[in-house]
Amino acid sequence: MYELHPSDADLYRQQMIALTKNNPFAASVYVYDQDEYARMRMLVTEDGKAGVALKGDEVVSVFAHQDGAHPAVAQSMLRQATALGGHRLDCFDTVLPKLYADAGFVPIARLAWNDDYAPDGWNYQTYRRYNNGRPDVVFMAYNPRAVGSRYERGAGEYVANYDEGIARAQAYQAASVGNRGLG
DSSP states (O other): OEEEOGGGHHHHHHHHHHHHTTOTTGGGOOOOOHHHHHTSEEEEOTTSSEEEEEETTEEEEEEEOTTSSOTTOHHHHHHHHHHTTOOEEEEESSSHHHHHHHTTEEEEEEEOOOGGGOOTTOOTTTTTTTGGGOOOEEEEEEOGGGTTOOOOTTOSEEOSSHHHHHHHHHHHHHHHHHTTTOO
16 A cells, blocks of 8 residues: 555546446445545555545545456555544445445444435435435444454434534544543
8 A cells, every 4th residue: 555645636536536437336435626635645556546545534435446456455445544543434324334344343323314415416226225225324433343343234323413423433433542442
């Protein structure tokens, strides 16, 4: 893994955009603006086809192109991200919580889907397997003792809004740090 300089933020962003091309699930991937990526830590594989970004303590923009040298590198990238202080993330309750649970992220809270906040290009039919196209947002926090765990769909207490979900994940991490990271 290599850390990109902030001046290479557009390279990272272009890889994220390329990942969304011809991907029916692209609407669930948030691509930040170049200046936002420039304020993050961006880590990539040597071929630039896989990466992870850290926005403070939040893990964001995890990607791995199937045509890259390391298409199955997600777990390794997540381990590196947690070692560098990435201790929380959020995602739609689709396939990602399972991947993140295996890396040690535990579901702390969830926010019910709201049609008013559907991402641009969201296709309810494409996501129909996930709560009839309306998956919850799952807020997860890192627990090193949970590495290798399984995600249980529906886990995490419902919250009233997005900010409350973030606060719960941050509070879990703060409590874990108070217990020497054992959660």
